[in-house]
Amino acid sequence: MARSVTILGAGLVGSLLAVLLRKRGYEVTVYERRPDMRKASMSAGKSINLAMSARGWKALDMAGLRKDIEELAIPMPGRYMHQPDGTGVFQPYGKNNEAIYSVSRGELNKKLMTLAEQVGATIHFGQRCNRVDVPNNRVYMEDADGKETIIDADLLFGSDGAFSALRNGYQFLDRANLTQHYIEHGYKELCIPPDENGNLRMEKNALHIWPRKNFMLIALPNTDGTFTCTLFLPFEGDISFEKLKTEADVTAFFKEHFPDAVPMMPTLIEDFFANPTSSLVTIRISPWHYKDKSALIGDAAHAIVPFYGQGMNAGFEDCTILASLIDKHGDDWATILNQYDQKRKPNGDAVLELALMNFIEMRDKVAEPAFLERKKIEKELGKRYPEKFVSVYEMVSFTHTPYNTAWSCIKAQDKLLGNIMSEGDFFANVNDTAFCSKLDNWMLQYHEEVKQLDFGHEA
């Protein structure tokens, strides 16, 4: 008989996991700390969005939710960079107009919860897990009135986010390793509402970005005509949140650094002082599972900074990998959880590093001419050598290539592009036969350096 599953957290990953496990015949009960967001009003009606890419879509395909979410998703085939002088430039992400998609976090979570219930999962809301006794799979829950219950779980998953109670239990296991690091930057959500006629105030199909070296503002479109903006700024220092104490400070800061955004943000001051300044944490843990009894998944296993737009996508990919391992190994949960840990942990570590690296790219490098030139060359290489070359960004966002393969390609791609760019203007050089034969050689070298890596799907 299939084991019964207890899931902690009905966020994006926990709700999706509930769907996938129910569809494989498991009895599923989910415990969620918060009240049911389908009943309570979410964040005072504000739209918060996420960028969904290939790995996320694959999971929604598995759940049968792609069509529903596609209706709510706004394609962003590139970033629109806002320069300090108020001018802008569009940079496509892929070579074939591939896009990442702006999706409402709340709507996606609600749909996943509803689907989980429709396929037979039970979700208990207002139930916080305080502690897990990992060796005994014993879960200590508390409801909104402070009443405690103890659950003896059969098979347990911790999808309870970056501050997971199950992960807290894992850190007391023998040989458990845990690292936690807060970056020096925090973030604050702001808003660009529609104009007087209800229209979007900027290009709809783009991820907008105001890169300013050590800080940046980004904005993603919503279907209600608003943009959700996020300001990433150090907590302390010369240019930092601690320096923005008064309305005058905030106005002067935005006028100086984001002059074109200010007229589009009529509620800037109100939003700035009403919305919290939140911190950004990176957490690694090992192991990700305990025997055939429990495992971590999503942010609980790999809390990462949001700069590659991959946190949810990675968590959803955890679910698809786990589902394919169940399909392969049936009810042999000792093997399933062991292989899940072995396959996913290196990828969790890699996406964590990729996300940290992309912060520097987004806030700083995207404004550099050499970086823009490199991006153009990468696209051209992808067209000329489709079998041999895919840029790291495209691997991460538009393919299912394991994250650690993408991470391992960085050095070889840096060398390849370094060689190419050291010869001057690539788009002029490619008309020269001598350069083209050098290029073929560099591509061969690149291919040799990366060919032993796993480019296929993991499971």
Ligand SMILES: Cc1cc2nc3c(=O)[nH]c(=O)nc-3n(C[C@H](O)[C@H](O)[C@H](O)COP(=O)(O)OP(=O)(O)OC[C@H]3O[C@@H](n4cnc5c(N)ncnc54)[C@H](O)[C@@H]3O)c2cc1C
């Ligand atoms: C500013 C920002 C922007 C982001 N942008 C993107 C993006 O563009 N693309 C992308 O892919 N990712 C993005 N992410 C990351 C993404 O939000 C997370 O990776 C994703 O939400 C992880 O899902 P999860 O279900 O694992 O965790 P969570 O979404 O945190 O859900 C955890 C759930 O568990 C519940 N819970 C917590 N503790 C307990 C407990 N003790 N007991 C019971 N229930 C509990 C919580 O209430 C919650 O419902 C972003 C993150 C941030 C902060």
